[in-house]
Amino acid sequence: MNNELERVFGVFLLNEMQLALPLQALREVTPCLGLREYPSAARGIIGAIDLRGALIPVLDLRRVLGLSTPELPAQSVVIMAHEGQLIGLLAHGVQGVFQPEGRDFQPVSAQTGQLHLLAGSFQRRDVEALVSVLDPAALSRLPDLPMVLPAETAAGGGEGRAAELSYVMLMRCGGVPLAMPSDAVFTTILTPNIDRDSALASGFCLGVLEHAGSSIPAVDLYRMLGLNSQLRHANQQAFLVQFPAGLVAFLVDEINDVVPTYDLSLAPIPAHSFAQQRYLAGVLDSRQLPEHNTSAQTRALGYYLMLDVAALQAAADLQGLGRMNMRSEGEIGLAGSRQQRPTCQMLTYDLCAEVGTPIEQIVEILPWQHQEQMMGGGDYAGGLVVHRGRAIATYSLAQVLGLEPPTLTPTASVLVVECGDTLIGFGVARLMSIDEAEWPPQDGHAFDSGHQRLHANPQAQNWKSVMAGQGSQTRLLSVLDLRELAEQLMAR
Structure with missing residues (x-):
């Protein structure tokens, strides 16, 4: 690259x-x-x-x-x-x-x-x-x-025609047909539950809704656009849009369909037609679209008002709401993130349980297969991997920790760490993820049996624990200091 x-x-x-x-x-x-x-x-x-x-x-x-x-x-x-x-x-x-x-x-x-x-x-x-x-x-x-x-x-x-294809999401808000490019939609929520007692409830922000363990500001799109206040609207569904600092939910009556089109030409909207016309890009003729799900009322109108995504994302008040994403515990910040404690990026891998190491400790990640190692003796199946002209002493991490030899997967890798002027590699059978974790580690958490087997090993007496992941993926994670383990092996 x-x-x-x-x-x-x-x-x-x-x-x-x-x-x-x-x-x-x-x-x-x-x-x-x-x-x-x-x-x-x-x-x-x-x-x-x-x-x-x-x-x-x-x-x-x-x-x-x-x-x-x-x-x-x-x-x-x-x-x-x-x-x-x-x-x-x-x-x-x-x-x-x-x-x-x-x-x-x-x-x-x-x-x-x-x-x-x-x-x-x-x-x-x-x-x-x-x-x-x-x-x-x-x-x-x-x-x-x-x-x-x-x-x-x-x-x-x-391939000229393929490059012109785009997709639009069609919806209805108080009887008004709306559309927007579907690639601007982070996700949709078909049954949003709005907490209207939130301190954020003011003006066109109705409160917050829960998504992936976070409370996200919920905007009444109909009211924000300044549409006819006499028309009834139910705010029964929602879609989420990513702003620079977080997510914002927009409430509509109904999300009808997502359809492809080769023609997104828009007719201009006459000046002063809507109070917040800056958020509208133009009028989309429904005849430009293939057959799609919609209400009889929308079919009779024959058009959609296209939202201007760039104008929405540039709006200062909406950007401010994006900064108000809160975890369920009440921490303000990005959806699912931890803003009140320092964090670090953790590379996780599979031993007999999910284990993590701060990614800053790892200087290289190499593919690992037994047949590529020049196997030596020793207690821990040590060997060498030659990379960029340097010989890297390599160990099976599972065997160092007294666990059964692993079955290799397509993501089997050698995690290389520095020990003084020497590079030490630890082979792991499966990489799992890169996740944000609270830092520094905390003691006193209860672990399952898989983690307890790890912590009992005499080769790794300094296990720590952290909360890692975001939203519904938050979990307790054992942390292994690979630099410290490399120093122990070098001292033998």
Whole structure:
């Protein structure tokens, strides 16, 4: 990734992980409106979507990486293109396009011929989150992965028309039909529960609603737009939009549909038609859209008012509400984040339980396979990995801790730490996530039996515990100081 153009990324969510693709590999994002059955031997293929006449397989990366698969509503499918072929990646939300500074991007070294799905990572300065960058070439090499040609290529056509395709979300608010680009929607909530007793309730902010363990300001979109106050509206559903400092929920009567269109030409709105016309981009003729779900009243009107997403996100009062995201315990800040205590980024991996190490301790992550090690003797299956001309003493972390030798997975890696002038590698069978964790660690937490087995090991007497993750993914995590462990091994 030396070309600066390759340092522009489209970021999306999977569970609460932030993943990214280089922009040149991100063909488009389409709503996940239902999957068709798709026979495939590839691990992680959960079905397929119809993309303009081409059946595109959809890959759930959680199953490839061995991660948990909670029943979260899939919002989108990210279409990845590599060497003229397509594959869909399941996503739970789209974050936008980012171009990190050079110092924020950290490449991941991978040995030739070995499967390693990450090209690197970068820090998002807007929300202080770490984004894992996927390697399209490595993804395309997953065993039996069915990548397909786009319909227009298979038919001998060009790709000009595909570039014009966009998706819009259609909704109704007090009888007024509204629309907005679907890629600006973080997620939708079909049955929002509004706490109207919140201190934020004022003007067009009705209070807060709960989402993923956080209280998010809820805006009456109808009132904010200054529409006819005589029309009744019910605020029965909501959609969330990401602002620079946090999320804001917009309440509407009904979300009708998400539809594709090749023609988003908008008619101008006459001046002084609405009190807050700055939030409206124009009028969308419903005849530009394919058949879609809507009410009889909306069909009779024959148009939608298109929201101007850029104007919404630039509004100072809405940005201020975005800063008022609160965890359920009452901490103000980004949704699901911890603002009252220092935090650090934690790389987690699988031993007999989920274990984390501060990512600042790890200077390199290399693919790990037994046959690539020049195995030596010793108590802990020590060996060598040669990387960039340096020999790295490498140990199986599970065996160092007295655990059974692990079964390797596609994310098996060697975590390299510095011990003075020496590099020490610890092999782990499965990487799990990169998560924000409270720091410094706290003692006194109760652990399950898997964690207790770890803590009883004489090779690692200084276990600590932290609360890691965000929202519904918050959990108690054992922390292992790999630098300290490396010093113990060097002293033997």
